[in-house]
Amino acid sequence: MYTNNQHLMKVKDRDVLLHFGLATAKDNFEDMFGDVKFVCSGGSMNRMKSLAALISKELNISSELCNLCSTDRYVLYKVGPVLTVSHGMGMPSTTIMLHEIIKLLQYAKCKDVKFFRIGTCGGLSLEPGTLIVTGTAVDYKFEPVFEQQILGKIVSTSTTFDKDLAKELLLCKDDSEKFEMVIGNTMSTNDFYEGQARLDGAFCDYTEEDKMKYLHAAYDAGVKNIEMEALCIASMMNRAGMSAAVLCVSLLDRLKGDEAATSTKDLNDWQKRPLTIVTRYIKSKLEK
Structure with missing residues (x-):
């Protein structure tokens, strides 16, 4: 059920x-x-x-x-x-x-059934093109909970992913593939701009120093990457009793900027990496 x-x-x-x-x-x-x-x-x-x-x-x-x-x-x-x-x-x-x-x-x-999210993200102190498998999803306070408003109250649920599945996915990377693949904490936000401490949105009421202080605090708390969905996926898959994983390729190092300074070709190639790993995992399971 x-x-x-x-x-x-x-x-x-x-x-x-x-x-x-x-x-x-x-x-x-x-x-x-x-x-x-x-x-x-x-x-x-x-x-x-x-x-x-x-x-x-x-x-x-x-x-x-x-x-x-x-x-x-x-x-x-x-x-x-x-x-x-x-x-x-x-x-x-x-x-x-x-x-x-x-x-x-x-x-x-x-x-x-096993569930996968495949996507892109901003990394923290990681080489662009690195593939991150989420170990635990955290919120904007770096806490491993998904807070949901239900009947006027806040209901909190756990946001840890299946660690065994994450380790299995790491093994699907071929030694010949020249990119890093790591397991780490993922911070999910409700906003792409201010929620992720960017300086390039329509509004910004904080300084670059404020931004860097927040991002370094996230890194010190174990956050490897930032995206917008892993938190609710972990919560709902845990409630459903379903094994799940989130794999996102980092398009840039957020400690060095807010926009990816990478060629379109490289970006397209990098975005294929999580697709390839998940497809390889599925194929290996079906062959067994």
Whole structure:
């Protein structure tokens, strides 16, 4: 059981996954998704289509890439036992997707599913192009909790990821690949600009010295990278009892600047790294 919501029992035959455009009254979830073992998510719709194509090629599964969402909120592709789904940018968009993907897996009676987020981030004192696997997600105070407002109260949940899965992913990197891959704490923020101590937003009421003090405090607290989704993913996957991992490639060292001074070619190549590692992991598991 991935969801403990007893209210769903009253509507299970007429529940609607509003932002996917799927509904239990018209779609047979078990037939459509019952064999799913892996869910891969990322912010970009195009990146998720590219990942679906890569998985199709690597697993030698001949599959027409069809977006199963009938809305324009997300994309959802299925290649054999793998779903790739976009989550948009930030935790509000990601939590909506997670609620509906968890219900989808529940209605499809899937078991032992592993969840991955694949994306980009800003690193702290790491070489650009480094691939970071999140060990624990932390908030803006560097604390390992996801605080959610429910019925006017703050409810806090744990944000530690599956350490064994993170270690397995490290082993999927080939020795010939010339980039670093590390496990570390990831800070998730609710904002790309001021929330991440950038100086290049429309507003900025702090100094560069203030920025550097905050980023160094994050680094001293064990933070390796900064992005916008890992915190809620860790929380919701823990609540669902689902093994999960977040893999993000660093596009820049935030201790040296706010904008990536890298060629488009390098950026495109770096963004393929987490896709390659996850695909390699999935392939190794299916071969066994």
